[in-house]
Amino acid sequence: MKNLNEKQILNLIIKKMGSNNVESHFGKDDISLIPLNYFIGKESVSGSSLCVTCDMLVEHTDVPPTMTFEQIARKSIVSSISDLVSKGIKPKCALVSLGLPSNLTEGDISKLVDGFNLVSKEFKIEIIGGDINESEELVIDCCMFGVSFPNVFVPRRNGAQIGDYIFVTGVFGYTASGLKILMHGIPSPDPNFEKESINSVLNPTPAYDFGISLAHYFTASTDSSDGLATALYEISKQSGVDMLIYLDKIPIPSNLKEFSLMNNLGFNDLVFFGGEEYHIVGTISEKSLYEISKNIKENSKFSFFLVGKVAKGCGKVFVIDTAGHKEILKNKGFQHFT
Template sequence: MELKEIGEFGFIERFSPEFKSLLTKNVFGIGDDCAILPMNDTEDLLVTTDMLIEDIHFLREKITPWQLGYKSVAVNLSDLAAMGATPIGTFLSIAIPPGVDVEYLDELMKGYHAISDRYQTPLLGGDTTKSVKHLAINVCAIGKCPKGQAKLRSGAQAGDVVCVTGSLGDSAGGLQVLLNQLESNEDTYYLLKKHHQPEPRIELGETLVNLNRVHSMMDISDGIASDLKHILKASGKAAKIELNKLPISDQLKRVSQQQNWQPEELAVGGGEDYELLFTLESSLLEPLQRLFLEQFGQTVFPIGVIEKGEPEIHWVKEGKKVQFGKTGFNHFQ
């Protein structure tokens, strides 16, 4: 059997149950965006790690070293945001192949510092080694949140509204701009920036963690077709998602029309949007939208509802059920 037949999460499921017996009281491991460790009487420590590999997660000739340094931190801070944590610090491990000069690495670390400074997240250590061929960057991020309040994937309840914090598909559109070498204009620049320089939703996560009627949460890294299924499986619920309610930017719509792309497919299966995906009690939706407009100048977007049933997504468009085959990003396919 090849790994592409089961994917990364199928692989994880093969060994993760054996490690659950090693967990001590109040420690949560594999299964959410971060591990949770007791820190003191009022706070929990959250830990996450993510890896970026050249030619898999980025094309070195298509991204500036500054952008790469920025993105390597952003994707990890997004995991902290996904559970409502405030960042404390990061650790960087980097494998450097021949041909990468010191000036390139200087620029990479300037990007790393820019986002670290923005979110007051110091670099605390790490490891540097040689690589035979590809540049590899692994970041471990740690954060804190109020004790017992971290948002998990397992709390979704029937009747919850499924929401996202921003437009979907822009990063996937940016990748297509790169791969197809599209002409630069305001719209393609916007999509490229979304792909190369995602913004972790730290402040939004810190707000949502304090709301008891927000029942489950994660970030969107592989696309909602894949990521929502993690919430459904952990919660033992189904979901109905309305494709016509997906928040799609005007920029993506215009470029999609010009290039004959299907923006809904990019929004559902593209991944790397790093918006927050969460479920909440329906009565909280309008007050939360007002709160977000007042505090952040943006709203949240309801895209469907949680239902009783087997963990699967029922896609609907203009009131009619549709077959939608997008499954989200899979590293091994």
């Protein structure tokens, strides 16, 4: 694709195909919500919506070295799960379509199926069908469904308010580091850092329980599948606000700085621009912070970090270092065709 990157292609599609009839936030959010009475016209389901998301895994861009077929299958499903649970929607079923190269063996395909079985049991999702075709490389397309119910708030990307707190649900830096280690064999500060980094790439885990339990407290949310910077900018631009991010508040591995220096890698690149962490990035009001904090004390599994505040503005993200210096964060992350 010589002239357009992924975001520009998406904007072109939105311009030409954005729905006028269904409040689906076509192309502007992780998921689309389609009122059920749009399909069946019954007032009894008024307020309930079908929640849909889809994601495509393509071998040459999404499958790093050493990833097994079971792990490939799991990752293809986890990416869609992450979109739904970041909005508090429990995934219920999925359609999975496969593009399979002719050189795959029966054993390879059997391992893929094993991976689908394992992830469906792990997250209690029914895979109800799909399609199979021949392709030059492995392609997995997952379309996943859930339901939102009346009087249950579903946060979008455009709800952040001035004065809200900005939060994340996991550590940043492992995934970008793990991909560098897998792709280039570069050294690590210690074996545990290498193990954690590689595992974050091969076995990503969405913030399932946190999102399902607490998303109704969020004012805005998305996931970090395209990088922390991209997630922050999506919320700030669609909400029409600025974001102030305190660098020392972002949860990072203790030896990430050492890893970046020993391999001549940009520290901010590893933290902000890696992608595929599948953490939730969102905003909450001061009132909701009290309620969420109370829930976190009762559930030790929840991971939650306040990293900044929402300010008056027009869609910019600023990073403030420990000395108080403020600079604008680059708006970049993982994009295809770049």
